Every structure is written in structure tokens, then in C-alpha cells.
Amino acid sequence: MFDILNQDTLYFWSAPFFLSIIFIEMYFSYKAKAKNYDFKDTSTNVYFALVNFSLDLLMKAFSFLVMGLCFKYRFITWDNQVVYWLVAFIGQDFLYYIHHYVDHHSRFFWAVHVTHHNSKYYNISTGFRSPVLQPLFRYMFFLPLAFAGIAPLHIMFAYAMNQNYGTLCHTNFIKSKLGLWGYFFVTPSHHRVHHASNTKYLDKNMGMVLIIWDRIFGTFQAEEDETEYEKLKYGLTTDLEDRGPINVIFHEWKEIFKDFFVRRKGLPVTTRLKYVFMPPGWSHDGSSKTSKELQKELRDNLTRNSEHKIKQELQKA
Numbered sequence: 001m002f003d004i005l006n007q008d009t010l011y012f013w014s015a016p017f018f019l020s021i022i023f024i025e026m027y028f029s030y031k032a033k034a035k036n037y038d039f040k041d042t043s044t045n046v047y048f049a050l051v052n053f054s055l056d057l058l059m060k061a062f063s064f065l066v067m068g069l070c071f072k073y074r075f076i077t078w079d080n081q082v083v084y085w086l087v088a089f090i091g092q093d094f095l096y097y098i099h100h101y102v103d104h105h106s107r108f109f110w111a112v113h114v115t116h117h118n119s120k121y122y123n124i125s126t127g128f129r130s131p132v133l134q135p136l137f138r139y140m141f142f143l144p145l146a147f148a149g150i151a152p153l154h155i156m157f158a159y160a161m162n163q164n165y166g167t168l169c170h171t172n173f174i175k176s177k178l179g180l181w182g183y184f185f186v187t188p189s190h191h192r193v194h195h196a197s198n199t200k201y202l203d204k205n206m207g208m209v210l211i212i213w214d215r216i217f218g219t220f221q222a223e224e225d226e227t228e229y230e231k232l233k234y235g236l237t238t239d240l241e242d243r244g245p246i247n248v249i250f251h252e253w254k255e256i257f258k259d260f261f262v263r264r265k266g267l268p269v270t271t272r273l274k275y276v277f278m279p280p281g282w283s284h285d286g287s288s289k290t291s292k293e294l295q296k297e298l299r300d301n302l303t304r305n306s307e308h309k310i311k312q313e314l315q316k317a
Contacts, residue, residue: 006157018167021124025037036122037121037123040243041119044129044243045129046125048128048130051132052130052132055135056135058135059135063135063152066143070146070147071150073147074148074149077149084150085158088154088157089162091145091148093209095142096159097210097213099138100206104280106277108256111253112131115130116129117197117235118248122192124171125170126170127166132249169186169188169191172188173188174188175189184211184212185210186207190222195234196232196233196234197235197237200221200295202237202291204219260273267284279291281293
């Protein structure tokens with residue numbers, strides 16, 4: 001009876017809902033003159049979604065074969081369906097958090113995931129700006145659920161359900177932090193932080209449905225009130241100059257290629273490999289910095305500025 005609970009059925013029935021809600025958000029964005037949408041950017045989101053979906057279809061047989069093999073050697077058989085589905089959804093969300101964390105902390109995986117972040121706009125359609133090459137390996141992160149006795153069909157159904165929730169969080173129109181709900185669940189406020197390129201917000205709020213993983217593992221950052229000096233900025237720390245259909249997918253791979261084969265020729269292979277697998281921004285000579293290094297610099301500067309102000313106040317007194 002649970003065979004209807006699969007990824008394809010969910011996408012089929014949810015597509016009209018998301019189309020409607022995107023058009024509604026477009027209308028209110030236009031009425032409010034909020035400039036949340038751009039035709040070329042939204043077209044890119046559709047393009048990414050179609051490429052991702054096509055690759056997903058091509059990979060489906062292989063990914064289900066691998067997950068099915070793991071499921072065959074499962075070490076738990078669930079009799080209680082309530083517990084089964086709780087494990088499916090909560091387990092899926094936790095494994096997605098790990099997947100997402102790796103995406104942001106290894107440049108190799110970031111080169112795939114960056115497509116979801118390289119828009120300067122933030123709206124419901126951004127939720128469909130897929131990391132287009134992810135179907136090639138995404139299922140590997142979900143294998144523990146198969147070993148834990150969750151059927152591959154239901155693993156991907158839970159994934160799709162969680163993704164649908166996360167897509168709804170891609171909006172600027174819900175400003176509230178949603179009180180108690182926002183303590184346990186991801187909200188638009190949390191996910192705006194995740195998409196912001198302001199230094200203090202980099203690599204924060206990795207959760208898709210539950211924000212508790214970020215609170216537990218130290219990647220949580222609340223959205224702070226904007227000031228005229230620091231407004232929320234979406235996109236990458238360095239904007240793309242070429243937003244052509246090929247470059248928006250492969251731009252980070254091009255930079256990795258240059259770092260490994262062109263820019264760092266005099267370095268040992270082991271060091272050049274670090275430009276592939278270490279966190280984005282890592283460099284052997286400090287010429288570029290990771291998000292953690294940038295955030296440490298920001299904290300140090302704020303501390304120095306604060307100490308300087310205190311000294312000035314004391315001198316005035």
C-alpha cells in the first residue's frame with residue numbers, strides 16, 4: 001500500500017502547487033516593487049531543475065540498485081510503521097545535513113553544490129536551482145538508511161518530501177522567525193542566512209527541515225536585523241562575470257582545473273590536491289581564505305574596534 005509513496009508521484013502532484021505559489025510570489029513581488037525576481041535568473045533556475053531531473057532519471061536504475069543491495073543486507077526490520085516512517089524522515093534529514101555539510105566544506109563537492117548558490121536573487125524558484133550533477137553521487141550519502149531497513153523507494157520519498165519543505169523556505173516574504181517552530185524547524189529566516197554571502201553567514205544553517213542539527217553541531221546562525229551598513233547579500237562572495245548556461249554549472253570546476261594544472265605548477269601534487277578537496281577558499285600561502293578564516297578575521301576586527309571605542313570613551317571621561 002505504500003508503493004504510491006514514491007519520489008515521482010510526489011513531484012507529479014506537487015508541481016502544480018509550486019507553479020501556483022511561484023506565480024503568486026511573483027505577483028506580490030511586482031506589486032511591492034521588491035525586485036525578488038529576474039526573468040533570466042528564473043529561467044536559469046528552470047534550466048537547472050530540468051538538467052537535474054534528467055540526470056536523476058538516467059541515474060535512477062543504478063542508484064536504486066546500490067541502495068537495494070544495501071537494503072538486502074539490512075540489520076533492522078521494522079514492524080511498527082509509525083516508527084519506520086519517523087526513522088525514514090528524521091534519518092533522511094540528518095543524512096542530508098551531513099551531505100550538505102560536506103558540500104560546503106570540500107571544494108570538490110562545493111563545485112557541484114555551488115550552482116544552488118550562484119544566484120543573486122532569493123525566491124521560491126531558487127529552491128529549484130538544483131546542484132545539477134548531484135544525482136551522480138547523492139544516493140551514496142543515504143546508504144545508512146538502507147542498511148537501517150528503510151526501502152530505497154521510501155528513502156527517496158522522504159528526500160523529496162523534505163526537499164519540498166525546504167523549497168518553501170526560499171522566500172523573502174515571511175519575515176517572522178516563527179517563534180517556537182523556528183527553534184526546531186528550518187524557517188525562511190534560517191535559510192536566508194544560508195544563502196547570504198555576508199561573511200558572518202557563510203556555511204551556516206545546513207538543515208533542510210530540522211534546524212536542531214545546526215544547533216547541536218555549531219553551524220547555527222540567527223538572522224540579524226539589517227543595517228544600512230550591512231544588508232543581506234545573496235549569491236557568491238565573488239559574483240560571476242559569465243552567467244552563460246555552461247559556465248553557471250561548471251565555473252568552479254574550471255577554477256579547480258586552473259589551480260591544479262596551471263596556477264600551482266611548482267607545488268607538490270599533495271598540495272595541489274588540497275586545492276581540490278580542502279574547503280573552498282583554502283590556500284597554502286594565505287592568498288585566499290576559507291569561510292572559517294574570514295569569520296575569525298571578522299571577529300578579531302570587531303574585538304579590536306570594540307576595544308578601541310572603549311579606550312576612546314575612557315579618555316573622554
